[in-house]
Every structure is written in C-alpha cells, then in structure tokens.
C-alpha cells in the first residue's frame with residue numbers, strides 16, 4: 001500500500017499494481033530480445049520502398065539499441081510514468097511568473113487538426129493559404145490587443161522575443177547613427193531580461209523599486225541619459241503590482257530618445273482592459289504559452305511573438321506576412337525587407353502554439369478576453385486575502401494576477417519557504433514559485449490563474465494555512481516533507497549541474 005496524490009488537495013491510499021515499487025526500471029531495463037508491440041501503419045496505402053526514400057549509403061548498418069518490449073510492458077511503463085508526473089490536467093499549478101493555467105481541450109483539438117498538424121514547413125505559400133490566413137488574423141488580433149502595428153511569430157519563447165525586441169531596438173538606434181550602450185531594468189525584473197540585454201550587446205543597468213514595490217521614478221530619471229537605449233519593463237511587474245506611474249515613466253524614457261520595451265509575459269492580467277501601446281510602449285513580446293492557452297514550462301514549446309509600433313516595423317525579422325492586396329490575391333511571405341534584423345528562428349516559429357492561441361482568442365472574443373484579466377486578478381486577490389495572515393505580502397495594496405508573499409515569520413521555528421513548498425506536495429498541490437523575485441525574503445510567488453475555481457482556491461488556501469499552523473506546532477513534519485513522493489528532496493544543484501538524460505547500462 002502506498003500514498004498517492006489526489007487531484008487537488010488531500011491524499012489517498014491506493015494499492016499499487018503488481019511490481020510497481022517506488023523505483024521501477026527504465027524501459028531499456030525491461031527489454032527482452034524478440035518482444036514486440038504493434039500498431040497499424042498510418043496510411044491505408046503501401047509506403048514507398050525504403051531504398052526509394054533513403055539511399056543505402058546513407059542508412060545505418062547496425063540496428064539502433066531500442067528497447068524490445070511487449071505492448072503490455074509498454075503501456076504499463078508509460079502509464080506509471082505519467083502517474084508520477086504532476087500536470088495541469090491533474091491539479092492546480094500556482095507557479096507565479098509561470099502561468100500554468102488550464103489549456104482548454106478545444107484549443108488542443110484545433111492544433112491537432114490534420115490540416116494544421118501535418119503541414120510541411122517547406123510547403124509553398126499557395127498550398128498553405130488557410131494556415132497563413134490564421135496567422136494573419138492572429139497577428140491582427142494580437143496587434144489590436146497590444147496597441148501595436150505589426151508582429152513576428154518567429155520567437156519560440158518569451159526570452160527569444162526579448163532578444164529579438166532588443167536587437168530591433170539596437171537596429172532602430174543605429175539607423176539614426178545613434179550608438180547607445182545601456183538598457184535600464186528594475187530590480188524586480190525576470191532573470192531573462194538582463195540576460196537578453198547582455199546578449200543583445202547592451203549593458204543592463206538596474207533601477208531600484210521603492211517602498212511600494214514599484215519603479216522608483218526619481219531613481220529612474222537619474223539613470224536616464226543619452227546612453228540609454230531603452231527601458232525594459234513588465235507591467236504588472238513580477239511582484240504582481242501595476243506600475244501606476246507608467247505614463248510618467250514612458251515620457252521620461254522617450255524624452256532622452258530611449259524606447260520602451262514591454263515584457264508581456266504577464267499580459268493575462270491586463271488583456272482586454274488596457275493596452276501596452278496606450279501606456280507608451282514601443283516593443284511588446286507576449287508569451288502565448290502563458291496568456292493564450294498553452295501552459296508554460298516543462299521545456300516548451302512556446303511562442304513569444306513580438307509586436308512593434310510603426311516606427312520599428314521595418315526592422316522586424318524577415319519574412320513578414322503579406323495579406324492579399326486585391327480581390328483574388330493570396331497570402332504570402334514578404335522576404336523583401338532590406339532593414340530587417342534577419343531571421344531569428346527557422347520557418348515561422350512554433351505554429352501549433354499559435355493555432356492554440358487562435359482557437360482560444362476566437363472562442364473567448366473581446367469580452368471573454370477582458371474576463372480572463374478580471375478573473376486572473378480576482379482569483380489572485382481572493383487567494384492573497386485568504387492566506388494573508390500566515391503569509392503576508394511584502395508590499396501593500398491589491399495585486400494583479402499574482403502576488404509575492406513571504407514565509408519569513410516561520411523562520412523562528414526553522415521552517416523556510418522551500419519547506420512550505422515541499423509540504424504542499426504532500427497535501428496534493430504543486431508548490432508556488434519560491435525565492436523569486438530576489439527582492440523579497442523567503443518569497444512565495446503565487447499565481448492561481450483565471451482558470452481555477454473558487455473551490456480549488458479555497459483548498460489551496462486551506463493547505464497553506466495548515467502548513468503555517470504545522471510550522472508552529474510540528475516544524476519537523478514540515479521540514480521532513482515531502483513524504484508521499486518516490487523521490488523526496490533531490491540535490492537540486494547536483495541535478496541541474498550533472499544532468500543525466502541518457503540511460504546507459506552500468
């Protein structure tokens with residue numbers, strides 16, 4: 001008998017199937033010569049001969065060392081593995097800054113339609129008119145939602161969108177014979193921001209947050225000068241707080257000739273309510289894998305389209321999509337872009353994520369999108385209020401889609417934010433983000449997302465409050481958690497540094 005996790009909250013006891021112990025063999029260890037599983041070929045027609053597809057001299061001469069297993073072994077192995085995984089389809093995933101929200105199955109079905117899923121990347125424009133039209137409509141919708149003029153779908157993640165935007169910022173200044181050296185970033189920024197700034201050849205200069213958790217406008221004004229290529233900001237910021245002084249900030253940056261970059265990873269908190277373009281931003285990336293369906297994390301794939309205002313349009317990565325110019329004309333890719341910064345991704349980014357985003361947008365409509373933002377903010381504030389006593393937020397006031405609490409009051413009993421996260425696993429919840437942003441001591445960064453119900457949020461709050469009480473009465477219980485998982489506390493630094501993804505026999 002062993003304890004396994006229930007979808008959202010609580011634990012249950014279940015009998016394990018024969019042979020399923022905590023440590024079970026990898027699929028290669030199950031291999032026995034000659035065992036096979038079968039599936040029918042995809043097509044009803046005969047496949048071409050292998051010789052016609054791959055000439056003999058390009059083929060391997062020895063068979064690959066693939067596991068040889070029966071269908072039953074195969075099914076059980078992967079079913080067990082899937083049960084070891086936490087997933088958004090199993091329970092909530094309140095990872096602040098990572099928006100693990102539910103991906104409606106209709107978006108998944110749309111992306112799996114054979115006409116989309118089987119598209120060949122080298123198919124000519126005339127053969128993929130439907131796909132191009134989908135991208136065209138999605139581009140218009142996202143430009144409308146952000147208040148921007150044009151957009152590229154090439155970036156495959158938020159971080160790649162950042163790099164693309166910063167390279168365009170650079171191209172913009174250089175086209176005016178203006179060589180600038182630095183980009184300003186608030187101290188609460190996501191780690192990818194300074195990394196992208198360095199990759200783009202700029203120096204990242206940090207500006208501090210004030211006692212409200214917002215950009216200190218006076219400090220910013222002091223940092224702004226003729227060397228400033230731009231300011232990179234996410235609004236709401238990573239503390240989940242809306243930068244109220246954004247108009248003043250934008251005016252100050254523009255006054256020194258700088259550009260405003262909007263890290264739109266937190267767009268789900270304002271979509272349909274306020275537009276980055278109207279706040280004064282010139283460049284915006286969105287994480288479609290956060291705001292528009294697809295859950296974030298798990299190594300991708302993602303989509304971080306980058307939208308820009310008119311004055312930056314000519315620098316967009318080539319090619320850009322050209323809509324039909326007259327009745328009977330067709331969609332096509334325009335490669336004739338002399339000022340483009342060039343390609344930053346093969347083909348047109350991760351097309352499947354864009355199809356999911358399209359389905360999500362079309363199923364919600366403008367009113368539905370506004371509701372997304374309103375519910376994201378409501379859910380976060382509701383949860384914040386429920387746990388405030390045990391885990392107060394570091395900064396005052398209402399939050400947007402996420403909030404950052406501190407677990408530092410538990411320190412007197414030797415309990416840390418990491419222990420709270422681990423204990424939450426025993427209670428059937430995925431932990432929130434911990435120790436980020438760095439400006440908050442013992443940070444717990446929580447984002448319930450707009451897709452969770454009141455009951456689920458109540459359950460999560462009850463679990464967190466229970467842990468706070470346990471930390472007081474039985475701190476060892478919290479420090480020893482998790483006790484319900486096959487692996488309890490892995491050495492995280494070792495796991496990251498000595499990653500072994502490939503099994504080989506001893």
Ligand SMILES: Cc1ncc(COP(=O)(O)O)c(C=O)c1O
Nearest residue numbers: 097098157158159190192234265
């Ligand atoms: C505020 C913020 N900016 C940028 C990123 C980077 O996005 P990605 O992980 O897709 O590269 C994230 C990711 O979660 C984020 O939360």
